[in-house]
Amino acid sequence: MRDLHLRLPQGVPVLGGPTVNLETATFILLAAAAVAAGILALLTPEIVHTIIWIGALFVVLGLIYFLLAAPFLGVLQLAVYAGAVTILFLFAVMVIKKRIFAREVRSGVGPVPLLLAAAVAGVLVTLAAQVPARTETGGYPVSILSQNLFGLNGAWLLLLGFLMVSALAGSIHLAREMRTARRPKGVPP
Amino acid sequence: MIPVQVVLAASGLLFAVGLFGILTRRNFILLLISVEIVMNSAILNFVAFSSYASGPPLGAVTGQAIAVVLVGLAATEVAVGLAIVLALNRLRGSIDVAKAMQLRF
Numbered sequence: 029m030r031d032l033h034l035r036l037p038q039g040v041p042v043l044g045g046p047t048v049n050l051e052t053a054t055f056i057l058l059a060a061a062a063v064a065a066g067i068l069a070l071l072t073p074e075i076v077h078t079i080i081w082i083g084a085l086f087v088v089l090g091l092i093y094f095l096l097a098a099p100f101l102g103v104l105q106l107a108v109y110a111g112a113v114t115i116l117f118l119f120a121v122m123v124i125k126k127r128i129f130a131r132e133v134r135s136g137v138g139p140v141p142l143l144l145a146a147a148v149a150g151v152l153v154t155l156a157a158q159v160p161a162r163t164e165t166g167g168y169p170v171s172i173l174s175q176n177l178f179g180l181n182g183a184w185l186l187l188l189g190f191l192m193v194s195a196l197a198g199s200i201h202l203a204r205e206m207r208t209a210r211r212p213k214g215v216p217p
Numbered sequence: 218m219i220p221v222q223v224v225l226a227a228s229g230l231l232f233a234v235g236l237f238g239i240l241t242r243r244n245f246i247l248l249l250i251s252v253e254i255v256m257n258s259a260i261l262n263f264v265a266f267s268s269y270a271s272g273p274p275l276g277a278v279t280g281q282a283i284a285v286v287l288v289g290l291a292a293t294e295v296a297v298g299l300a301i302v303l304a305l306n307r308l309r310g311s312i313d314v315a316k317a318m319q320l321r322f
Contacts, residue, residue, distance in 0.1 A: 055219045059227035066234040066254050075246060082250050089257055096224070096268045098281050101260075101288070108288050113253065113295050120246060120299045124306045141240035145233045152229025156222050162269040163218065172274045177282045180275065184286045188293075195293045199300040 055095055062088045075125070079117045086110040097167040224265040231258035245305060245312040249298045256291045260284045 048056075062085055069081035086109035093102035177185060231254060238251025267280025306312050 049218070052219050052223065055223060055227075059223070059230075062227070063230045063234060066231060066238075069250060069254075070234065070238040070242065070247065075244070078247065078250065082253070085254070086257070089261065092227075092261065093264055095219070096264050098264050098268065098284075101264060101281055101284055104285060104288050108292050109253075109257070113292060116295055116299055117246060117250065120302055123303060124246075124312060138241075141237055144240065145237035148236055149230055149233030152232060153226045156225035156229055159222050159225055162221050162271075168274045168278050173278045173281055173285075176275055176278045177285060181279065181282045181286070184283065188286050188289045191290065192293050195297045198297055202300045202304045 058088050058092050075121055079114060083110055083114040086114065100170045100173055221265060221269045228258045228261040243313050243315050245302045245314055248314060249295060253291060256287065260287050
C-alpha cells in the first residue's frame with residue numbers, strides 16, 4: 029500500500045482479482061462520477077440544479093473521451109455539449125419559468141420504471157462482460173479522422189447538414205406559429 | 218490499457234439512467250435531458266469500439282466519425298426540442314407532456 033503510486037502504472041491486483049492500472053482506475057472513477065451526475069440530474073427537484081448536474085456529466089464524458097484516445101471528440105463534447113447545449117437548456121428554463129429556481133412537481137417514481145431500468149442495466153452489463161478482451165489500438169491523429177469524415181463517411185456529414193438546415197427551418201416555423209397564435213382576434217395580419 | 222468491457226458496462230449504466238428518466242419524468246425539458254443521456258451513452262459506445270478496432274487506421278476511426286455526426290445530430294435535436302418546448306409553453310401554459318394530448322388517439 030505504501031508504494032501504490034509506483035506500482036499503479038503496472039497494475040495492482042484488486043481483492044485478489046484482475047490487476048487494475050492507473051488508466052483503468054481513472055476511467056472507473058470518471059464513469060462512476062458520470063453515472064452519479066446522471067442520477068442526481070434526474071432526481072434533484074430544482075431544474076436549474078438538474079442543468080448544473082447535466083453540465084457536469086457532459087464535462088466528465090469529455091474527459092473520458094480524452095482518456096479513450098479521442099481528443100477531437102473530447103473537445104467537441106466540451107464545446108457542443110458542455111458549452112452550447114447546457115446553455116440552451118438554461119436559456120429555455122429562463123424563458124419559460126417565472127422563477128428559475130422553482131421546484132418541479134414530483135410525479136412519483138413507481139416500482140415499474142425503476143425495475144425496468146435496473147433490468148436493462150443488468151442485461152447490458154452482463155452482455156458487456158461477455159465481450160472478448162481486445163487490445164487498445166487508439167491514438168490516431170486527427171487528420172485520419174478528417175479523411176474518414178470527409179471521404180469514407182462524407183455522405184453522413186452531408187445528411188447532417190441537410191438535417192440541420194431543415195431543423196433551422198422547423199424552428200423558424202414554430203416561432204412564426206407562436207406569433208400568429210398570440211395575435212388577438214379582429215386584428216388584421 | 219482500459220478493458221473494453223468496463224467501457225461498455227459504463228455505457229450500459231448510462232443508458233439505463235437515461236431510460237429511467239424517460240420513463241419517469243413528465244417535464245419536457247427533463248425528458249429532453251434524459252434523451253441526451255441516452256445519446257451520450259451511444260456515443261461513448263461508438264468511441265469505445267473505435268478505440269479498440271483493429272485494421273487500417275482510416276477504417277478504425279469510423280466509430281469516432283459517426284460519434285462526431287451524432288454530436289451534431291444531438292445538438293440539432295435539442296434545438297428543435299427546445300423550440301417545441303417554447304411553443305408548447307406559449308400555447309398551453311405548461312410543459313407537462315401529460316397535458317399535451319391533442320395528437321393522441
